[in-house]
Amino acid sequence: MPARDSISTAIRNRRATGQPALIAYITAGFPKKEGFIQQLNAVGAVADVVEVGVPFTDPMADGTTIQRSSRAALEQGVSLRWILQELTRAEVKPQAPLLLMSYLNPLLAYGIGKLPEDAARAGIAGFIVPDLPFEESHELRNALDARGLALVQFVTPVTPTERMQMLTAGSGGFIYAVTMTGTTGKNVAVPEEVLQYFERVKKISPVPVCAGFGIRSREQVQRLAPFIDGAIVGSALVEVLERGEDPAKFLRSLRE
Amino acid sequence: MKYSLSKSEQQTLIANVQQDAYPDERGRFGPFGGRYVPETLVPALNRLQVGVDKYLHDPEFLREFHDELHNWVGRATPLTFARTLSEKWGAEVWLKREDLAHTGAHKINNSIGQVLLAKKLGAKRVIAETGAGQHGVASAAACARLGMPCTVYMGSVDMERQAPNVGRMKLLGATVVPVTSGDKTLRAAVDEALRDWVSDPNGTYYCLGSAIGPHPYPYIVRELQSVIGREARVQILERTGKLPDLVVACVGGGSNAIGMFHPFVKDKDVQMLGLEAGGIGAGLGQNAASIAYGTPGVLQGCFSLLLQDENGQIQETHSVSAGLDYPGVGPEHALLASIERVKYEAVNDDDALAALAECCAAEGILPAIESSHALAGAKRYALANPGKRILIALSGRGDKDMPTLQRTLLKDVL
Ligand SMILES: Cc1ncc(COP(=O)(O)O)c(C=O)c1O
Numbered sequence A: 001m002p003a004r005d006s007i008s009t010a011i012r013n014r015r016a017t018g019q020p021a022l023i024a025y026i027t028a029g030f031p032k033k034e035g036f037i038q039q040l041n042a043v044g045a046v047a048d049v050v051e052v053g054v055p056f057t058d059p060m061a062d063g064t065t066i067q068r069s070s071r072a073a074l075e076q077g078v079s080l081r082w083i084l085q086e087l088t089r090a091e092v093k094p095q096a097p098l099l100l101m102s103y104l105n106p107l108l109a110y111g112i113g114k115l116p117e118d119a120a121r122a123g124i125a126g127f128i129v130p131d132l133p134f135e136e137s138h139e140l141r142n143a144l145d146a147r148g149l150a151l152v153q154f155v156t157p158v159t160p161t162e163r164m165q166m167l168t169a170g171s172g173g174f175i176y177a178v179t180m181t182g183t184t185g186k187n188v189a190v191p192e193e194v195l196q197y198f199e200r201v202k203k204i205s206p207v208p209v210c211a212g213f214g215i216r217s218r219e220q221v222q223r224l225a226p227f228i229d230g231a232i233v234g235s236a237l238v239e240v241l242e243r244g245e246d247p248a249k250f251l252r253s254l255r256e
Numbered sequence B: 001m002k003y004s005l006s007k008s009e010q011q012t013l014i015a016n017v018q019q020d021a022y023p024d025e026r027g028r029f030g031p032f033g034g035r036y037v038p039e040t041l042v043p044a045l046n047r048l049q050v051g052v053d054k055y056l057h058d059p060e061f062l063r064e065f066h067d068e069l070h071n072w073v074g075r076a077t078p079l080t081f082a083r084t085l086s087e088k089w090g091a092e093v094w095l096k097r098e099d100l101a102h103t104g105a106h107k108i109n110n111s112i113g114q115v116l117l118a119k120k121l122g123a124k125r126v127i128a129e130t131g132a133g134q135h136g137v138a139s140a141a142a143c144a145r146l147g148m149p150c151t152v153y154m155g156s157v158d159m160e161r162q163a164p165n166v167g168r169m170k171l172l173g174a175t176v177v178p179v180t181s182g183d184k185t186l187r188a189a190v191d192e193a194l195r196d197w198v199s200d201p202n203g204t205y206y207c208l209g210s211a212i213g214p215h216p217y218p219y220i221v222r223e224l225q226s227v228i229g230r231e232a233r234v235q236i237l238e239r240t241g242k243l244p245d246l247v248v249a250c251v252g253g254g255s256n257a258i259g260m261f262h263p264f265v266k267d268k269d270v271q272m273l274g275l276e277a278g279g280i281g282a283g284l285g286q287n288a289a290s291i292a293y294g295t296p297g298v299l300q301g302c303f304s305l306l307l308q309d310e311n312g313q314i315q316e317t318h319s320v321s322a323g324l325d326y327p328g329v330g331p332e333h334a335l336l337a338s339i340e341r342v343k344y345e346a347v348n349d350d351d352a353l354a355a356l357a358e359c360c361a362a363e364g365i366l367p368a369i370e371s372s373h374a375l376a377g378a379k380r381y382a383l384a385n386p387g388k389r390i391l392i393a394l395s396g397r398g399d400k401d402m403p404t405l406q407r408t409l410l411k412d413v414l
Helices: A003-016 A033-044 A064-075 A080-089 A104-110 A115-121 A138-146 A161-170 A192-204 A218-227 A235-242 A247-255 B007-018 B039-055 B059-073 B083-089 B107-120 B134-146 B156-161 B163-171 B186-199 B217-225 B227-240 B255-264 B331-338 B349-363 B369-384 B399-407
Strands: A021-027 A049-053 A098-101 A124-128 A150-155 A175-178 A209-212 A230-233 B079-081 B092-097 B125-130 B150-155 B175-179 B204-206 B246-250 B271-279 B295-299 B302-306 B343-348 B389-394
Touching (some): A003 A021, A003 A049, A003 A124, A003 A150, A021 A033, A021 A064, A021 A209, A021 A235, A021 A247, A033 A080, A033 A247, A049 A064, A064 A235, A080 A098, A080 A104, A080 A115, A104 A115, A104 B295, A115 A124, A115 A138, A124 A138, A138 A150, A175 A192, A192 A209, A218 A247, A235 A247, B007 B331, B039 B107, B039 B186, B059 B107, B079 B227, B083 B092, B083 B349, B083 B369, B092 B227, B107 B125, B107 B204, B107 B217, B107 B255, B125 B134, B125 B186, B134 B150, B134 B163, B150 B156, B156 B163, B163 B175, B175 B186, B217 B255, B217 B331, B227 B255, B227 B389, B246 B255, B246 B369, B255 B271, B255 B331, B271 B331, B271 B349, B271 B369, B302 B331, B331 B343, B343 B349, B349 B369, B369 B399
Parallel strands (some): A021 A049, A021 A230, A049 A098, A098 A124, A124 A150, A175 A209, A209 A230, B092 B389, B125 B150, B125 B204, B150 B175, B246 B271, B246 B389, B271 B343
Antiparallel strands (some): B079 B092, B295 B302
């Protein structure tokens, strides 16, 4: 099975138990570079899929929490090269499929030519690139495809239906359905029209639908549950790690 | 510059530039440009593109735009023969006086055009980023003129060094939001403006201030700023009967430069020179000269030349001028550099300040520190190539720079 299929399989398996899958985002090397693999395992023991964030100096789609964690990671010298090395070297890794979440420029600097091979060797199943719209993505998509890796697309509440069809059909692993127009980290209320939007995505999408941006509580996950296959938790988890609390406990609290 | 093209690729690009074929329908200037934004902004950029196709060359839009340029901005700006500089440099020096445009710099050409466009597109509010504060002031003024609410993002470092402009923006009715994230200068202000826009892509119009960002911004800004070069070309032909040997402009993101250069691109005998901020040296972090010292990459929506490390992390920049203190450059400049149609060089802080002082004393004109980079570059060229006719884009006036000038040139005076 190509690595990219492990993502949708993990999400569908969880969904089959009656619950949405949990997709957890961490910024690699935050708060401390030394604890990266250990933390990844702690998070991966509960989450169904883990997004490993590659820090970038200009995270334009992110709110203050991930801006802060990215900066802290960069100050400790975290880079894509280091992340892939650590993952390749790690003796114990989560069962949960891993995705790399990175802005485009660090990937370009690494080299699109050697990226898929090195990522696959590190156990990465796919990529999320928030500043790479579908129209600009052919080169990276083809390179990842050749190695069986997924490239996840986004849809948002302002995506027209026709475009939504194109994006969901072109997305690998799952479709990242942004809960709101805005950056990561804000608390979302999940009003009625947001539920209608998710219903629309669900109807159109051939791949699992995962909701992200602003998900912080069990109540939100429950309210979205009928319409989604997975919930993505980023800033809230990063804040838990920032406070030195137990990430596994927090993730379980979203599910209970 | 570090972008290699084969001979045949270069020939194709040169031919396309001659035919004014860029940007293409994908928003590319040869290999550069494009549209690298979060998905939330794609529909907004598509709508903007439709608006651009409908209005930017529409006779009614152009009538309104040129009416504002003439009666409110005060265009055409004069072309001044710089008698004393000509004598001192052994050249014929002409200054295109964007410092005399309303609000004190070329930025107003773009702002009034984009805010007009925002109104046509039914936007409810306008946001802008600013470095030197000139684009912020211009956008605040254009919004006041056309009755639009305006929010300006400005790095906290720039708010201090360009303090006079902060008060002007507030008087003109804009909300000024200090940006304390990232490098606290222009790049961080663009990031914050993009985050604002992502939050309200339907109601908000982002009035970008330079020839950077995702397509169609580099194109919009070029079209609106080309009034500089078009006027200057007519004026110098009227006054001298000839085209200049060299056209010179400073390059931050590259809006005044592309506005000056574009109307001369097809004039094969006219050479062009863009001056970037050389800061205090050639090392990473010591300058803001993305063409001279940068490598290809994607920042803030487009593929161009950037100051970055080997991991693709954007570097902090240094320049005495806030308006040039940016780690990237517009994609059309990256193209013009790669085909060597325009030559780009760096001018360091001290030479820019010296040129500012020289222009004050010789011509009775206080240029912006940004524009002084162009003066210093022109002088260097003139001394090496005697007897040339040189046309310089004097992009703005230096009143806004008084806090920096007090700390530098005026340190020992009084
Ligand atoms: C007077 C002046 N000149 C030049 C610039 C640089 O911008 P650009 O390269 O877009 O012309 C600025 C920017 O603030 C400016 O205020």
